Amino acid sequence: MQIIQYLINGISIGSVYAIIALGYTMVYGIAKMLNFAHGDVIMVGAYISFCVTNYLGLPAIVSIIAAMAVCTVLGIIIEKLAYKPLRGTSSLAVLITAIGVSYFLQNAAQLIWGTAPKNFTSIVTFKPFSFADGALVITGEVIITIAASVLIMVGLTLFTGKTRMGKAMRAVSEDRDAAQLMGINVNQTISMTFAIGSALAAIAGVLLCSTVPTLQPTTGSMPGIRAFTAAVIGGIGSIPGAMLGGILLGIIETFSKKYISTEFSDAIVFAVLILILLVKPTGLLGKQVQEKV
């Protein structure tokens, strides 16, 4: 029974990683850049939700919508101001700029909300379900998190598969120049990708802080790096890969904490990443691109 409990908890935290990883993977797929500021967008989303519920006293659902709206706008602004002027130059330049944005968001949050951790109230109000006389407890957060990630996954698959914008995104990620020649507005498509990624980050932030209720300016960094790892495990650039990588990572993390060592769970997670990359250099579901001479 215990093992099922850990499995469910692992899937739950893994779902959060998966939602964040989707943001990384979509941006990487389309703009070929490692967006290290993504983790901090999560933190901003969580703070917005916190403020809307605690200071304005509005219901949880409104706070989530507000967080998504703010993060979407933030994502588009960041892309326009910091990344777009550097498009087509060295990828290292964009990476450093992303780091600059990350510093900026963290320190701006520190200036606005202070360093003291805030106690985030969970958005879930219903009671945990208990099975087999309390041996298996499924909290409301777990249910909401898993349900949200499944919904997002289905929604994104439909979006990229069926809509014009989604198809344009896939085309741009495959070959930007060819897509442009086919009349696709590349700039608009990239903005859209950042918007979707940031909105997902907001949801992830709310879900993350509902499970782990301490909120501070550095809240986003570690889950950000974890989710980035998840995206790479699944094959960066691949949407189902991000989902798979996130859930795998969550399960590995929970199990290694319970059965191997709490202290070394970080090392185990990253060692798994290295092992997977050695066997499959582009991740589990990544495409192997042949280099042309």
Add this chain to the structure above:
Amino acid sequence: MKKLWNNKTTRTNLTTYLVVTVAFVVMQLMSSFGQLGSAMKGYLIPVCAYIVMAVSLNLLVGVCGELSLGHAGFMGIGAFTGIVIAALLQDAIPNDTLLLVVAMFAGGIMAGIFGFLIGIPALRLRGDYLAIVTLAFGEILKNIFSNLYVGLDSEGLHMAVSTGKVQLLEGGRMILDGPVGATGITKLSTFPMGFVLILFTLFVVLNLINSKEGRAIKAVRDNRIATESVGINVTAFRMKAFVVSAFLAGMAGTLFGLNFSSLQASKFNFNASINVLVFVVLGGMGNILGSVISTAVLYILPEAMRGLDDLRMILYAVVLIIVMLFTWSPSVKNAVQSVTASVQEKLRKNKKEAVNNE
């Protein structure tokens, strides 16, 4: 001598040595005449360590073209190895400078060995994937350091990876104590030794870059496939650059570690690696003197802005983004050019009118 000066490479290298030496002499003089504040004095040795870090990372990123996001991990290996070695040999080597040198080489060699071991799997990958694997190794190393327990007593060293496992005889002491880190370190690092380490690093890196090996490494960066096709063993040269870079980072780590009385593994986290990368990119990739200058400026800058309190890190971030945009973005560059051109045009017109009016 003149002939020597006419050679462009030699000139650049000599300028680099000269700038570093002049900076050292000025700082040393200011320090001995009491012109430096105590805060500033505290930065001298860490700046030296970070300059060595930046130069060694530049060898990897700028010259070899491999992005590494885990360079601080090697620094950590060097720091903790150096601390343990210094504690172990404290009685055997009475001379502090000699002890520091021995500790530095021990730290460097340990980091070099780890660099080799990490390089075997990591260098099979390329580009962003290599960057991610180095990030992962950096995090693993940090995780291990913060759970490493090393104690020293009359029977020698005792090591364990979980708390309470190290049982010491009477008179023994813990050198590394897991998450608490290293405590009771004898401060061996001095500013002149930091300067010597920088010179050593410059000597190694500049000579490597301008040797046959260096040209091969640069060829790997510029076109891997073409290099392979002319019979250069690409993996071997990437490995050489990786190990040398790790070795130097290890030495920098020892210098850094033996400068504080206590040290936690969290000093060598992802942010530290990223900071060094920022120094390298802003200094100019492949430009060694650039790395030295940008490290010195950027390390001191946030500290110098301490008066601004909360705003200083925001300003640092904004400066970072703006500098990146101005140095890299084609559209921003064009805009700047057209603005300066129109200003010049206007000035010229005004001058002409002024002349005409006379």
